[in-house]
Every structure is written in structure tokens, then in C-alpha cells.
Amino acid sequence: MGGNGAGKSTLMKILTGVYQLDNGIIEIDDKQEQINSPTDATKAGISMIFQEFSLVPKLSIAQNIYLHREPKTKLGTIDDKKMIRDSAAILESLDIKISPPEELVENISVGYCR
Secondary structure (H helix, E strand, C coil), X not given: CCCCCCCHHHHHHHHCCCCCCCCXXXXXXXXXXXXXXXXXXXXXXXXXXXXXXXXXXXXXXXXXXXXXXXXXXXXXXXXXXXXXXXXXXXXXXXXXXXXCCCCEHHHXXXXXXX
16 A cells, blocks of 8 residues: 555554654544553554564464563463463464474474474
8 A cells, every 4th residue: 555665664663662653643443542662552452463574483483472462370470381272272263283382483494384
């Protein structure tokens, strides 16, 4: 929806909190939102999958799915079991047949599915 340099990526990065808005307002459901960080965007229900690969090879599939929004236990530690279980359910719901969620991303080729 626009040629190179039209501002599509800039707009998306503003909405996701990667860049800061310097003019104008962001409204969601008739409510003005302040988005100053990716965390603010997530809280407002905004997320984006960027065109470029942005996976962390040394982390597992599950850890990449939940990066920066990891489920916590009652003690405040990362709930790995829930993360793995929920990741498996997400992958299954999308009919993605890939290694188990515990597998490190670095061990999986870009075109791998089984």
C-alpha cells in the first residue's frame, strides 16, 4: 500500500513502540493511547510480525514465541512448562508441524517442517 519510502515501515514501528511518535495521536477503539515502547503496544493489543527474521538462535521455539512476554509462576519465575505446553498448542492450531517447542532455533533449518 505505497511505494518505497512512503513511510509504511515507519508507521508500523511507531504503532509497535519501536519508534516514538513526534506528532499526532494514536487512537484505538475511540480511546487515545500513549505508545512509548513495545511493552505499551502489547498492552494496547498491538503486535507485528516483521518481514525480516528476528529469531534468537540460542533460544528454543517456545522461548522465541514468548520472547518478552513469558508466562510466570506464582513465585515470579518463568513458567517453562506452561510456555512449552502453550507453544505446542499454538503450533498445532496453526497446523505447523515443526520440532518440539523445546528445540533450539539454531538446530532447525529455515525450510524445516515435519
